[in-house]
Amino acid sequence: MSERMTVLKTYKLFIDGKFPRSESGRSMEVRTNAGDVHLCRASRKDLRDAVEAARRAQPGWARATAYLRGQILYRVAEMVEGKRRELAEAIAATGGKSAKAAKGRKTLSPEQEVTLAIDRLVHFAGWADKYAQVLGCNNPVAGPYYNFTVPEPMGVVAALAPDDRPLLGLVSVLAPAVVSGNAVVAVASSTHPIPAAIFAEACATGDVPGGVVNILTGDRSELLPFVASHRDIDGVIAINLSAAEGATLRKGVAENLKRVSIHEGVDLADKNTCEHPWWIEPLVEMKTMWHPASV
Amino acid sequence: MSEKDNGVATATPKAGWDYAPAPETVKVSIAAKYGHFIGGKFVPPRGVGKGEPSHFATINPANEQTLAEVAQGTTADVDAAVSAAEKAGRAWAALPGAERAKYIFRLGRRVQERARELAVLETLDSGKPIKESRDVDVPLVAAHLFYHAGWADKLPYAFPGRQPRPVGVCGQVIPWNFPLLMAAWKIGPALACGNTVVLKPAETTPLTALRLAEIIEECELPPGVVNIVTGDGRTGAALVSHPGVAKVAFTGSTEVGKKIAGATAGTGKKLTLELGGKSANIIFEDASIDQAIEGIIAGIYFNQGEVCCAGSRLFVQESILDMVVRKLRHRLGSLRVGDPMDKNTDVGAVNSKQQLATIEKYVRIGAEEGADLHVGGGTPTGSNPWASVNGGFSKGYFCRPCFFTGVQPAHTIAREEIFGPVLSVMSFRTPEEAITRANNSPYGLAAGVWTDKGGKIFDIARQLKAGVVWMNTYNKFDPASPFGGFKESGFGREGGVQGLRGYVQL
Known part of the structure; x- marks a missing residue:
């Protein structure tokens, strides 16, 4: 055989701008049509490390100009465009459900899923310097005061990707959180995690500051209770969780009043459903400021 | 700091006359x-x-x-x-x-x-x-x-x-x-x-x-x-x-x-x-001090301090701490506590016996943990801190407006919501310290910032983790203005x- 041996990629976690293995040393086997792949199975401590990295990175990201945040998210879209083939193959290789259509939903090829994910990144990148104009406002109070309301980042947001449409689902929870100045700890699809691991590389090369995006692969149902109970997670966004998973997550509200936003029954391929500022709105805090306007 | 910095005497002034009663006379019918x-x-x-x-x-x-x-x-x-x-x-x-x-x-x-x-x-x-x-x-x-x-x-x-x-x-x-x-x-x-x-x-x-x-x-x-x-x-x-x-x-x-x-x-x-809240009110040395004093008073004593967004943690820049405390003492002396139906009353009755007991608990804890109590109405602070804020009322649930100095960040009265006319006064040196300490709370309802420097006030306001930020004012409400908290x-x-x-x- 004169054919060259392929150099296989090792998929790892993405925490604080680096690619560590799980501190637990655990991995999980994912079947692909090109053989089995072992991915990191993130532990509670990995989650904690990711939250700490996100917390450190968040103030700087929030202070970055909206223009810059938009540029960086657009840059991630560029990087994903460059990885189009690898991502489509990864989606196809694990039998990602992109090929199958849930009832009444559009059928998506892996290539179409990647295209939609890129376009969604570009869509939200463009919101960076606009959502505050749509969600915030001046308030005409009955007195000599200048009063205005601005959306501010919530802080550290956990973003839980659905199992099906692993890339598009991840991008759909991640982009609205990142563009609005939050630092994100994302948990990839449990069943089809490889596209998320590849997407992390796009973030790393897309000028996303270390810690602003962290991506964990693993067993979502194992991590979910820890996400719910973590007191330094300010908000959660998730799509199409099971009722039981949703209930577990919402229990966390009672812990530290974290804001839990679960989008249910979402057709990820539908731009009208998934691309509007009301995806950003649950991930920001409205701050209202008053100042006398009189001498 | 010399007295002439602010022209306020340390002692509570006595006007030599008092207000005549001004009771509200409208009667309302209430069913049994x-x-x-x-x-x-x-x-x-x-x-x-x-x-x-x-x-x-x-x-x-x-x-x-x-x-x-x-x-x-x-x-x-x-x-x-x-x-x-x-x-x-x-x-x-x-x-x-x-x-x-x-x-x-x-x-x-x-x-x-x-x-x-x-x-x-x-x-x-x-x-x-x-x-x-x-x-x-x-x-x-x-x-x-x-x-x-x-x-x-x-x-x-x-x-x-x-x-x-x-x-x-x-x-x-x-x-x-x-x-x-x-x-x-x-x-x-x-x-x-x-x-x-x-x-x-x-x-x-x-x-x-x-x-x-x-x-x-x-x-x-x-x-x-x-x-x-x-x-x-x-x-x-x-x-x-x-x-x-x-x-x-x-x-x-x-x-x-x-x-x-x-x-x-x-x-x-x-x-x-x-x-709930434990909102920070931050006074910088370059603020209009007399306006700030009024803002502090409105921030904590409005509605007997029974306000979720009450400015109950006061952070004063160290260089003006003595002056602010002196002016606050002076202003406390002019607040009228008593019959809520009197039109001149500034501080009425605490809502319930239970709430009065809560306030009592915190006043006692504040004194026990080593903070210094200052009380309005010219009442001296004796060995019993509660008697000096609550004594002298024959009926009803009353608490004189008061504040503590010498409060440390770890003190109970610096962390927990009291929901009464009790202010915790602390100091800071730099804007960074003020922001860190203001944000060091699980609460995030409101905050106040006082400075006459425009860029500074927006920079501070932006960094405060609070749903409402009053800049050079406090406790203003309007239906067109959203209200609610962080965290x-x-x-x-x-x-x-x-x-x-x-x-x-x-």
Whole structure:
């Protein structure tokens, strides 16, 4: 055989701008049509490390100009465009459900899923310097005061990707959180995690500051209770969780009043459903400021 | 620092004369006994357990006399109220927005017409000074109703690109510090967005909500659109856990708020919470000091300090600490504490015996942990810290406005919400330290910043983790201005276009 041996990629976690293995040393086997792949199975401590990295990175990201945040998210879209083939193959290789259509939903090829994910990144990148104009406002109070309301980042947001449409689902929870100045700890699809691991590389090369995006692969149902109970997670966004998973997550509200936003029954391929500022709105805090306007 | 820096003597001044009494003379009629307001009429309580009291007394906290007997809402009462709201819901939601608006406008007008009566009743039941119920609470009630009325036929403009739909029956539980105002904050947006309401007023302050029920009747709101069930925490628990309730709105303590969050988790109910606070008021050396002093006073002593957004942690830049403390002592001496019905009263009665006990606990802890107590009214601080703030009142629940200096960040009174006229004064050196210490709290409801430097005030305001930031002012409220907290002060906003979000599905 004169054919060259392929150099296989090792998929790892993405925490604080680096690619560590799980501190637990655990991995999980994912079947692909090109053989089995072992991915990191993130532990509670990995989650904690990711939250700490996100917390450190968040103030700087929030202070970055909206223009810059938009540029960086657009840059991630560029990087994903460059990885189009690898991502489509990864989606196809694990039998990602992109090929199958849930009832009444559009059928998506892996290539179409990647295209939609890129376009969604570009869509939200463009919101960076606009959502505050749509969600915030001046308030005409009955007195000599200048009063205005601005959306501010919530802080550290956990973003839980659905199992099906692993890339598009991840991008759909991640982009609205990142563009609005939050630092994100994302948990990839449990069943089809490889596209998320590849997407992390796009973030790393897309000028996303270390810690602003962290991506964990693993067993979502194992991590979910820890996400719910973590007191330094300010908000959660998730799509199409099971009722039981949703209930577990919402229990966390009672812990530290974290804001839990679960989008249910979402057709990820539908731009009208998934691309509007009301995806950003649950991930920001409205701050209202008053100042006398009189001498 | 020399005395001439500010021209204020250290001793509390004595004018040599006192104010003549200026009692509010309007009399209001109060029934001896009230039922619930369900399905458009007052009904007696139902399903009362054997041997259990069907009613309880609501008293005037200024003289401890019973004002009326109100019904203790049972699960059967809550059931009936939720059914009435469900039944009324479809027609109310289907009504053209412009028509819904006119009902709410009508409510606002009627509140204006009966303003004095409502203010007097509020002061009797809550203990707040008539000056405040007359000039703040009731005018804001009318303003909130007017503001939200106008939204009823304009909702699509509030949510660009979406078609907002009503949520359904709203179970709303409100506190005793702004009884009627909180009712208006809750009812206004709920009705404007096409929802129906079951409201539970606080146990100690049900009377103005019941008067509002009369006004609702007068305004011919369709029966069941607004239902009011009185009672204690058990009634509130029954309401928020009722399966017919689609949206829960609660204003009150963080402790209860977390319980409600746990109870509604996984039920599919929409939830907004407006909870406690320990808000920071930051005074820089380059502030207009005299204005800042007034802001500090308004921030902590307004409504006896029983305000969730009270500026209860004062951070003073070290260079002006002595001057600020001196001026605060001076200003405390001129606050008039006493009969809430007297038009000159600045600080009225604490709402309940229970709340007075809470305040007492914290005043004692503050002194025990080593902070120095300063009391208004010229009363010296003796060995018994509580006697110096509470002594001398024969009846009623009173607490003189006071503040502590020498407070450390770890002190209980620097961390926990007191909900009384008790201020914790601390100092800082740099803006960074001020921000770090202000944000070092699980709460994030409000904050104040005082400096005459424009760039600085915006920079600080931006970094404060608080839902409302008052810059060179404090404790201002308006229906067009969203109110609500970050972190453990709750979520969701009330007021403004953002306040509608909690009452619609998008």
